[in-house]
Amino acid sequence: MRAVRFLDGEFTVGEVPELPETGPGQVRIAVAACGICGSDLSVSKDACRFVEVAEAGGYPLAAFDTERPVVLGHEYAGVITELGAGVTDFAVGDRVAGIGLATDAATGIPTIIGYSNTYHGAFGEAIIVDACWVRAVPDDLRLDHATLAEPLHVGEMHVQQSGLTAADSALVIGCGTIGLGAVVAAKARGARMVIASEPSPRRRELATLMGADIVVDPTEQNLIEVWNALVADADAGSVVGAAANGILIAYECSGRAGILNELTHQMPFNSRIQVLAAGFTAETITPVVPQFRRIAVNFGHGPYQDAYDITLRRLAAGSIDAEAIITARVDLGGVADAFTTLRSPQDHVKIIVRPGLSAD
Structure with missing residues (x-):
């Protein structure tokens, strides 16, 4: 099958080895669309460091041989073409999206598709994933829009884990797709105030569109100083106290060195x-x-429930403007340039790769 191989910092389009057989509890999917994730950018910047950290942290889901090619991409949506033994919740032809995990039949170890030399990612024509992580895409939701459920649900998941209540306020630092997901989730869960910080003008506009009450350019304003000014204006009393009236929760979505x-x-x-x-x-x-x-x-510690499903429903209901978040679409031949563009993301938020199947 055709896919985009990544090796030694280079992307090339061509034929790749066929996927393993569709195992029990798995489905094979013809890929309609796949988003480029921040983790994919980290691999493209330094694959050896990416794997080194994964292995040192005892995280086998993202460990692969960096001296062999991989096909990246895990924010997928597509159409089921084959069912593994025991899969009864889906049928061939179903439109689906989901979390990109596949369990190696030989070892029993799960892997994130794309961070495996065997289970190719979705910058190619087909993937195999465990069916338990797959969800049906509602009929009125485009498949390329459905790919956004994966990165956006990270925001929902972490807002749940943070224990945010309607008495609390949120600071969202960095408004890529995950940060935008945190804005959406905090607003949906009734946060008293949502303040977002983002240097990109386009992403600041999107943060406002997603519901942020105040949006700050960190090159001009300090986010905490903005918050302190709001507290002072509200005569909310000392910042030292029991926080009986709610607390401030910062959602760090930038990955910037030194921010913690x-x-x-x-x-x-x-x-x-x-x-x-x-x-x-x-x-x-x-x-x-x-x-x-x-x-x-x-x-990332703590309970959460149905974060992906909640996000997929929001997309289907139109409460998230998916088309505003998607700032470009490319075919397999445009993947290399898309990665270069996203390393300086002033004009882009989410670039979608479409291997060839219709994304409608």
């Missing part, structure tokens, strides 16, 4: 930091500072 240390020094007492987009470089913080300030830092 800055937040631990600047966030109000009794606040929280929820890390959605973590970097791959080592960070230095002074642990006693968040301890002094009673700041909780969460990298």
